[in-house]
Structures are given as structure tokens and as C-alpha cells.
Amino acid sequence: MDKRRIIKHFEGSEKEQSSGPVIYWMSREQRSEDNWPLSYAQELALKNNQPLLAVFTLMEDFLEANHSHYEFMLRGLEETAKNLENNHISFVLLQGDPAKTLPRFIEEHHIAYMVTDFDPLKKKRTLQENVADNISIPIDIVDGHNIVPITTASAKQEYGAYTLRPKLHKRLEEFLHQIPEVQKHPLVYKNRLPDISWDALLKSLVLKKNPHLEVTAPSGPRAARNQLQDFISNRLRNYSAYSNDPTKEVLSGLSPYLHFGQISSQRVLLILEESDFSASAVSDFVEQIFVRKELSDNYCYYNANYDNPQGFPDWAKKSLNAHRGDPREYLYGYQDFLYGKTHDKLWNAAQWELLKTGKIHGYLRMYWCKKIFEWTKSPEEAMEIAIRLNDGYSIDGRDPNGYTGIAWSIGGVHDRAWKERPVFGKIRYMNYNGAKRKFDVDTYIHTYLKDEDHE
Numbered sequence: 001m002d003k004r005r006i007i008k009h010f011e012g013s014e015k016e017q018s019s020g021p022v023i024y025w026m027s028r029e030q031r032s033e034d035n036w037p038l039s040y041a042q043e044l045a046l047k048n049n050q051p052l053l054a055v056f057t058l059m060e061d062f063l064e065a066n067h068s069h070y071e072f073m074l075r076g077l078e079e080t081a082k083n084l085e086n087n088h089i090s091f092v093l094l095q096g097d098p099a100k101t102l103p104r105f106i107e108e109h110h111i112a113y114m115v116t117d118f119d120p121l122k123k124k125r126t127l128q129e130n131v132a133d134n135i136s137i138p139i140d141i142v143d144g145h146n147i148v149p150i151t152t153a154s155a156k157q158e159y160g161a162y163t164l165r166p167k168l169h170k171r172l173e174e175f176l177h178q179i180p181e182v183q184k185h186p187l188v189y190k191n192r193l194p195d196i197s198w199d200a201l202l203k204s205l206v207l208k209k210n211p212h213l214e215v216t217a218p219s220g221p222r223a224a225r226n227q228l229q230d231f232i233s234n235r236l237r238n239y240s241a242y243s244n245d246p247t248k249e250v251l252s253g254l255s256p257y258l259h260f261g262q263i264s265s266q267r268v269l270l271i272l273e274e275s276d277f278s279a280s281a282v283s284d285f286v287e288q289i290f291v292r293k294e295l296s297d298n299y300c301y302y303n304a305n306y307d308n309p310q311g312f313p314d315w316a317k318k319s320l321n322a323h324r325g326d327p328r329e330y331l332y333g334y335q336d337f338l339y340g341k342t343h344d345k346l347w348n349a350a351q352w353e354l355l356k357t358g359k360i361h362g363y364l365r366m367y368w369c370k371k372i373f374e375w376t377k378s379p380e381e382a383m384e385i386a387i388r389l390n391d392g393y394s395i396d397g398r399d400p401n402g403y404t405g406i407a408w409s410i411g412g413v414h415d416r417a418w419k420e421r422p423v424f425g426k427i428r429y430m431n432y433n434g435a436k437r438k439f440d441v442d443t444y445i446h447t448y449l450k451d452e453d454h455e
């Protein structure tokens, strides 16, 4: 593996490396195929003739995640665990705080080396630091999420897509190549490992449920591949024309699979390279899944304030501060937003799309978030509410794309200054009439609001 994928290395304090297994601490990349950190862990294990184990640490309290997020994740992990076991890589699930469970496991099984997934989010980085503090073996943190490794793409926070785009495209040929397939591991780990009863595990978790959820996407790497194939065969050709129209189904629907690492964006691009679609449909989609997605990781990695207004660019902070005292025509609290009880039916319908399907269409996500800002007292409160709703109810939530999308909507991150207006200052504004020009708003409202809510 190209060593530029190793984003961080912890040396470990042990003088002599044990001859026990190598472990891959799986976290963001929950798949057995197209997985750089996993194939690198196998490369290390093969070099020294060591068994290879994959360990997942399950915490019940994770950034507002609810029952449907855990269900989606665990069903996918069940499939991934089977695929790994077929390759003689035992899958272990540890429940509780990884800073306690992993060191214990590492000691008990005389683990020699650990490889884990790169993640720009603070919660994951803190967990990795905490684990590293409590163990004495070396750890490599490997970027398996970005096609161009995060620190190779750029060594600093980028201003916008226009500054990162040329850097990414310049490197694409260098990095867009096949990911080594995981082989059947020649050394099987013989010691007893805990069995996993997936159904019992899911039942045992005490989690918040979203009682309004009506449809859930099938989970797992196989479902992710099917979703991609269906998109390429049936929707991609119309992507450029209708991606801002939530009444037409042209988007890929890949974000939950990408978020849980059930498919890699690198595989998506490799498959697209072989397809013969018109250049504009493919390039518009590549702009999202490659440039915008990797820009979000860049923002969260280089800006620790990605989840609060301190992270906004100076021009935006200044302008938002100048408009703090502006009177708001409407003011709502968390509960009004949660149950879609605003005066705006389009907004309410978007919120009900979230509650019923676990997702909001990409175009309406921007409108949804900007209105939360318009109808709350401050950017701080708006950001808190938007993150709580997005992380708590969106199946693809708790993702760098989400924090960056919210910071774009409220704080002009990766955007430019627009004509000054009340409340928003120089932040880009969106309104109902703009949405009406783009799509049939009534059809959308009727899809997600109950009849009694229409009047």
C-alpha cells in the first residue's frame, strides 16, 4: 500500500514486537472488499506470518444515533463478518468503551500490531488517542475513505471546492487504481473468540426509536452494490437535469452506504470509468462523490470547530454578528422543528421526509437548514438544532458531509459572500419561490404531509 495512506502512526512502547495476531480495528470502513486499511493489515500479517483479526467496538451512545442507525449498521456488519470469516479473518465484536475493551483484548490475545480507519471527526479521533494511551503496541491510522489520501490532497483547510478540485483531479490518475483484494488468510487464529448472536445483540440495545420511520433501505455491501447498479442503469443519465428536483428520483441514494463504509467511493469511480454515459452526467456526479465528499473530510479534519459557528470563515462571522439583533419574523424551538410544525408546508414536508424515510433530498437539505437558521435566535442555536435533527434522524447523519453541509448553509463555509439582507447578512439565502421555480412543490408536499396538514 502507498504509505501516504497512513495518516498517523503511534509508535507503541514495547521494545520487541510480539508474534501474536495483527488486528484491524474496523470503524468507518465496514466492508471486506475495497478496503485499504484491511488489505494493509493483511499485508503486515502476511509479512510476519501472523493471523489477522478484525475487531469492531460497539458503543451504545454515539452522536445521537438511534435504533434504525444501529440496525442498518449491524445488518451490514453481519454480512461483512461472514465475508471476513470466509477469508479466515475472524471477526470480533467488543461492547463498551474501546479505551477499556480494546486494551484488554490486545493483552489477552497478545496482539502485535493494530491498523485502524482514518476518521476526521473529533469523537473518533479522541477514541483513537484514548486507546493509544492505554496500549503499548504500534498503531497505523489508514485513510480508506478518500480516494486521494486526506493529507496528500491538501495540507491545510481549503477555501472551497474551487481550491481543492484541481488538487484532487491532478492526483486522480495516481490514486484511482484497483484496491488489492483480501486473500484467504493462510494462518487461522485458533484461540476461542466470543460468538456473536446478531439478532439478540440488536434486541439487547436500549436505543431511541423513531416511531414515524416507514421505509428503510436494505443494508450491507451487497445492497450497496445493487443500489449503485440500479443508479447507473436507471438514474444516472438524468442526474444532471434533475438533481435539484426532489419529485424525481435521480440521485444515487448511496450516502448511507458510503457513511457506514459498506461501499467505497473509489469502487464507485472505478465502475463509472467503465460505463459509457454522457460526460456531463458522470462528471456532475463525480463532482459530488469525489470533490464535495473529500472537501467535507478536509473541512472536518483541519477545522476542529466544524460543528459550531467558530469554524465559519471570518467574513461570515463578521456579517452574522452584525445581524444578530435583526428581528426574526418567526421563531421556533426544537420540538416545533422536530414535528414539522412551522408555518411553511415545504419545510414541514422536508422534515416529515426525514422522519418517514430517514433522509431528506439533497436540494431540500439546504433549504431545510437555512430556514432553521432564519427561524431561530442565533447561528449557534440553529447549528445545534440542525445537527441534532440531522444526526438523530438521518440514516447518513454523523458524517463530515453533514457537518459541512450545515456549516455551508448557516455559515457560508466553502461559499462566497452574497448580497446583504436581514438576518442572513451576506450568507446565501434560499426561499420558497426559488424552490417553486425548480420543482413541483405541491407534489412534494403531498408526498410527505398528511392530508390534514395540507390546509
Ligand SMILES: Cc1cc2nc3c(=O)[nH]c(=O)nc-3n(C[C@H](O)[C@H](O)[C@H](O)COP(=O)(O)OP(=O)(O)OC[C@H]3O[C@@H](n4cnc5c(N)ncnc54)[C@H](O)[C@@H]3O)c2cc1C
Residues within 6 Å of the ligand: 243, 251, 252, 253, 254, 255, 256, 258, 259, 288, 289, 290, 292, 293, 296, 360, 361, 362, 363, 365, 366, 369, 390, 394, 396, 397, 398, 399, 401, 402, 403, 405, 406, 408, 409
Ligand atoms: C444541511 C445539509 C445536511 C447534510 N447532511 C448530510 C449527511 O448527514 N450525510 C451525508 O452523507 N451528506 C449530507 N449532506 C450532503 C448531501 O446532501 C448528501 O450527501 C446527499 O443528499 C446524499 O444523497 P445521495 O447519496 O443520493 O446523493 P448523490 O447526489 O447521489 O451524491 C452521491 C454522493 O456524493 C456525496 N455528496 C453529494 N452531495 C454532497 C454535498 N453537498 N457535500 C458533500 N458530499 C456530497 C455524498 O457522499 C453522496 O452520497 C448534507 C447537506 C446539507 C446541505
